[in-house]
Every structure is written in C-alpha cells, then in structure tokens.
Amino acid sequence: xxxxxxxxxxxxxxxxxxxxxxxxxxxxxxxxxxxxxxxxxxxxxxxxxxxxxxxxxxxxxxxxxxxxxxxxxxxxxxxxxxxxxxxxxxxxxxxxxxxxxxxxxxxxxxxxxxxxxxxxxxxxxxxxxxxxxxxxxxxxxxxxxxxxxxxxxxxxxxxxxxxxxxxxxxxxxxxxxxxxxxxxxxxxxxxxxxxxxxxxxxxxxxxxxxxxxxxxxxxxxxxxxxxxxxxxx
Numbered sequence: 173x174x175x176x177x178x179x180x181x182x183x184x185x186x187x188x189x190x191x192x193x194x195x196x197x198x199x200x201x202x203x204x205x206x207x208x209x210x211x212x213x214x215x216x217x218x219x220x221x222x223x224x225x226x227x228x229x230x231x232x233x234x235x236x237x238x239x240x241x242x243x244x245x246x247x248x249x250x251x252x253x254x255x256x257x258x259x260x261x262x263x264x265x266x267x268x269x270x271x272x273x274x275x276x277x278x279x280x281x282x283x284x285x286x287x288x289x290x291x292x293x294x295x296x297x298x299x300x301x302x303x304x305x306x307x308x309x310x311x312x313x314x315x316x317x318x319x320x321x322x323x324x325x326x327x328x329x330x331x332x333x334x335x336x337x338x339x340x341x342x343x344x345x346x347x348x349x350x351x352x353x354x355x356x357x358x359x360x361x362x363x364x365x366x367x368x369x370x371x372x373x374x375x376x377x378x379x380x381x382x383x384x385x386x387x388x389x390x391x392x393x394x395x396x397x398x399x400x401x402x403x404x405x
Contacts, residue, residue, distance in 0.1 A: 183277065183298045184250030185355035188230075192253035198230065201237035202292055204399055208321040209238060212401065214287055219243045225286040225313065227276035227306065228294020232258035232269070239267040246270035246281065277302060279309045286313050289320040293397075295368075296324035296358050299340025303358065307368045314404045319377070322368070324360050325351070326381060326396035332359040350395050365398050374402040 213222050219242035226235050229247030231254050239245045239262065247269065249255055255273045262269050274280055276294065289310050295303045303324075310320055325332070331349030335357075338344040341364075342356045351357055362379075369376055378401040386393045 183275065183302050185297060187353070187355035188297075189251045189253055191354075192231065192251045192257065196231075197257055198233045201234045202323075204323065205234045205290055205292055205321060206237065208290070208319075208401065209241075209243070209288060212288060212319045212321075213243075214317075217287075222288070223286045224288045224290065225279075225281065225310075226290040226292070227279075227310065228291065228297065229258065229271070230254045231261070232271060234290055234292060235269055235271075236261060236265070236267065239269050240265070244268075246272075246286070248272045248274050248276055248279065250275060276306045277309060279313050281313045283312050284315045287315060287318050289314055289318065291320065291322045291324075293323050293325065295322065296360070297354075297356060298358065299338075299342050299356075300358055300364065301340050303368060308373075311373050311404050316404060318404045320402050320404075322365075322398070322400040322402065324365060324398050324400075325357055326383075326398055327359040327361045328381075328383065328394065328396040329359055330393040330395070331357065349393050360398060362398075365400060369400075369402045373405055375405060377401045377403050 223244040224238045226247040229235055229249050232247050235245040235247045252273050255271050258271050295306055331346045331351035334348030335343040335346035341358045343359055344356050346352055380399040382397050384395040
C-alpha cells in the first residue's frame with residue numbers, strides 16, 4: 173500500500189482537509205455505488221480480476237466495501253488526512269488498496285487500466301473546466317467499455333440558491349440547504365452534465381435526477397442530485 177504524500181492539489185478546497193482532520197469519516201458505502209458496481213462489473217471476469225477506481229475517495233468507504241468483496245481497488249484524494257485514515261482502516265481490516273494523495277486532474281495511473289470508476293460527489297466540488305479535465309483523465313485510465321458512475325449536485329438543490337457565484341461555475345459561501353460548510357460546489361443542469369461526456373468518447377447509459385424534500389422544520393429544503401452512468405467508447 174502506498175505511503176500517502178503530504179501535498180494537496182491546487183483545485184482542492186482546504187475546508188475538506190479541516191473536516192477530515194477533525195475526524196469526519198463515512199464508514200459505509202453509498203447505496204448507489206454498491207448498485208453501480210454490481211450491475212456494471214464485467215460479467216466475464218471474477219472480482220479479483222476487476223479493477224475499481226474512485227476519484228475524490230475521501231476516507232474510502234466505497235473502496236473498503238469493494239475490497240471486502242474481492243475487487244482490486246485504487247483511490248485518490250487531495251486530503252492527506254483522508255487518505256491516512258483510509259490507509260489505516262484498510263490495514264486494520266487486512267485489505268489491499270492503492271490509495272494515493274493527489275489530483276484527479278492528472279491521475280497517476282496507467283492508461284486503460286480500470287474497469288469501473290466512481291465519482292461520489294467529488295467532481296461537483298471543482299469548477300466546470302476542472303471537471304471536464306477530470307472526466308478526460310478518467311476516460312484515459314478506463315478500459316474500452318469501462319463505466320463511470322458520476323454523482324453531482326443539481327442546480328435545483330436548495331443550496332444552489334444560498335450562496336454567491338465564484339469562478340468557473342462554482343457557488344461559494346453557501347449559507348442554506350444541506351450543503352452548508354462543505355466549501356465550493358458546482359451545481360449542474362442536465363445540459364451541463366451531459367456535455368461533460370462528449371459523444372466521441374462516451375455513451376451515457378443512465379441518467380437519473382434524484383430529489384429529496386425535507387418536510388419538517390421552519391424551512392423546507394430540497395436536496396437534488398444527478399446520477400449518471402457513462403461507458404467509454
């Protein structure tokens with residue numbers, strides 16, 4: 173297992189390093205990621221011959237699940253604290269994983285080396301042009317026919333209207349909704365999201381818009397996100 177470096181990517185919002193250093197850690201995988209892996213894994217190969225990459229993996233609960241199920245896993249995050257926590261958990265559970273500190277704009281992995289890739293609300297934390305670059309990098313490292321699960325926040329999210337505009341399509345200083353305290357966010361409409369996946373490189377296999385509305389409390393809030401699955405051509 174790689175020893176995490178002590179550097180962070182320039183596009184990384186430093187609020188996440190503070191969050192992880194304060195002890196934040198999701199322990200269990202997201203249900204949508206579990207479903208994605210099991211519905212899109214190559215049917216002709218066992219888990220041990222199937223490779224899964226997560227960009228912006230944080231403390232790597234999704235990869236922890238995949239490794240426990242026998243998949244070969246790799247993850248990258250700009251937070252040294254997150255990767256340190258993930259590495260310690262993998263070691264304690266005797267799991268193997270290639271976990272690295274770095275930028276998903278320049279992935280430190282060979283071309284055509286992964287079957288599946290996961291973005292669980294990582295691309296949504298960088299600006300639009302940065303997301304375009306990251307998707308191109310994911311395309312490079314995926315094998316032909318490999319699939320990416322992309323999960324970004326929707327422009328119909330309550331927090332999209334509770335901040336101010338920053339550079340490159342970002343919303344900053346969010347003061348309302350469920351995304352207070354998580355730093356900069358790029359909220360997507362349908363056209364912006366699908367434009368990340370040009371026809372020359374990808375085919376979109378699934379596109380879902382998920383909305384959850386909190387009905388209790390003084391201020392009803394809408395949580396809205398996109399879940400897209402794209403296949404590399």
